[in-house]
Amino acid sequence: MNILILGAGGREHTFAWKIKQSSHCSQLFTAPGNAGTALCGENINVSVTDFDAVKEICLSRKIDMVVVGPEDPLVMGIYDYFKEDESLKNIILIGPSAAAAQLEGSKAFSKHFMQRHNIPTASYAEFTDANFEEGLQYLQQHSQPIVLKADGLAAGKGVVICETVAEAQKVFTSMIKERQFGEASAKVVIEEFLQGIEVSVFVLTDGKDYKIIGHAKDYKRIGVGDTGLNTGGMGCVSPVPFVNDVFMNKVEKTIIAPTIKGIHEEKLDYKGFVFFGLINVNNEPFVIEYNCRMGDPETEVVLPKLKNDFVELLKAVDKGGLQTCTIETDERACCTVMAVSGGYPGNYKKDIKITGLENVKKENDILIFHAGTKQNNGDILTNGGRVLAVSSFGKNIKEAVDKSTEVLNEISFEGMYFRKDIGYEF
The missing domain is CATH 3.90.600.10 (Phosphoribosylglycinamide synthetase, C-terminal domain)
Structure with missing residues (x-):
């Protein structure tokens, strides 16, 4: 198979490294890629959101499979673009439709989805400029600390934990009135603060069946001891010691299975990764967020631990047969x-x-x-x-x-x- 990876980060180099090992991979391309992906195949300098340019690559290079790394093209509808184009529709594209990608693209959408399917998450309220004063009053009456989230995509930086009412109202004003995160913060989700340890769990799904492929703990803060500003991620470990069989059984029963069932019931086209951002509160898992792709730098520990032929798994996501796959992981x-x-x-x-x-x-x-x-x-x-x-x-x-x-x-x-x-x- 000729395979195209979209993206330019550590996640995409890890994809390239893993895909290159597959017996199913003939030629490998990454757009735009980096110096690492160039060691695994050919880089093509094209933006991941320039769908017409991606189409041209697929046709000229006779691409059989596209693996989408970052969230932007998924939320913008690259899956739909492929499925609606006669010349592209038979190419395997790993990722959800635009409608399904709202699980990451809109915090409010994901919260409503979790409510509909009784998936444990923090209590919340949502506000826009239209009910801005109500939002200020809500913050005044709410216990602290409290979490403010830009509704849309903000490159992993649209979440702020506030310790006081004054700080929360200042951040809330900055998000909505000053568009701190652009249109992403035109709507703000205000969430109850949950005290616990975070962990990310990764699943491959065809929209009906699923397989858990790994988990990891990400370290977001820039400073030692988890201090300072939030980043895209400073490191990861796997396995996480508290993620034992008992905890994972709870995660699967109360979160993963209902999520995939909900995706199927709501007829959302979803052939790809689901990233469950969870928090362990007194040994009970809650969802902090969904992402519709693999995480970075979580991918850099999850895929090295995965022993399976990665392309075989991705083919099963598209063609069926995922339920018969057995996931094998390195115990180290x-x-x-x-x-x-x-x-x-x-x-x-x-x-x-x-x-x-x-x-x-x-x-x-x-x-x-x-x-x-x-x-x-x-x-x-x-x-x-x-x-x-x-x-x-x-x-x-x-x-x-x-x-x-x-x-x-x-x-x-x-x-x-x-x-x-x-x-x-x-």
Whole structure:
């Protein structure tokens, strides 16, 4: 099969690395890709939201399967674009329809969906400019801390936890009146704060059947000890110690099965990944959010642990037979640590030369995935806030973290920063 991956981050390099191993993969392309995906196949410099340009790639390269990495093209309807085009409709596209992608694209939609299907989540209310004053009053009367979420896509940064009424009202005003997150915050969902430990669970579904392919804990804050600003993710560990059989049985029974059943009952076209962002509150799972694609950097630990032929699973999602697949995973701990540009998640420089990659020993239990990188005359340069993810296996989380940290100590670029405490609470 000729396979096209859409995206340019660490998730997409991990996809490329895993897909390249499949006996079903003949040629591999990534658009636009990065310096890491270029090691696995051919990069094509096309935007993931330029559907006409993606169509041209598919026809000229005789693409059989498209694997969509980021959320934007899914929410914008790339699945529907393919299914409505005679020349594209027979290409396997891994991802949900625009209607189904609202599970990620609209916090309000996902909350209504969870209510309809009795899926445990935090209590909430939603507000726009039309009932802005009611929102201020709601915050005045609500216990703190409280969570404010931009309804639409905000690149993982549209969620703010406020500790006081004054802070919450200020953030609420900034979101709605000043459009802090653009049109994404034209509507704001205000949510009860749940105290617990977060975990992400990943599922492949054909819209009726599903398979759990892994779980991970992401570390969003920039600073040691989970302090400072939210980022796209500074690292991940898997497995998470509290995610035992008892907890996972609860997750499957009260959250995953009802979600997939709800997708089927509501006739939402869904052939792809469901990312369940969960929180463990006194050993009871609640949904914080849905995403309609794999997470980043969670992918960098989930796929290395997955022993199955990845393309075989993706074919089963499209053609049927997912229920007969048996998921096999590596029992060892896997950890990824993200190296980021100085200043991230605020302003940062690009085009900085990365050195030391050539010195890292090629070992089977250590993997380097490129996130924000590009090639230039033989050099690897920074090209984003999150630059490299180093994933390592170990007999436990600490050993895996230590291996990743040792590798990052061999790599350098101006302003490079990484958290040295990923997995600290375990």
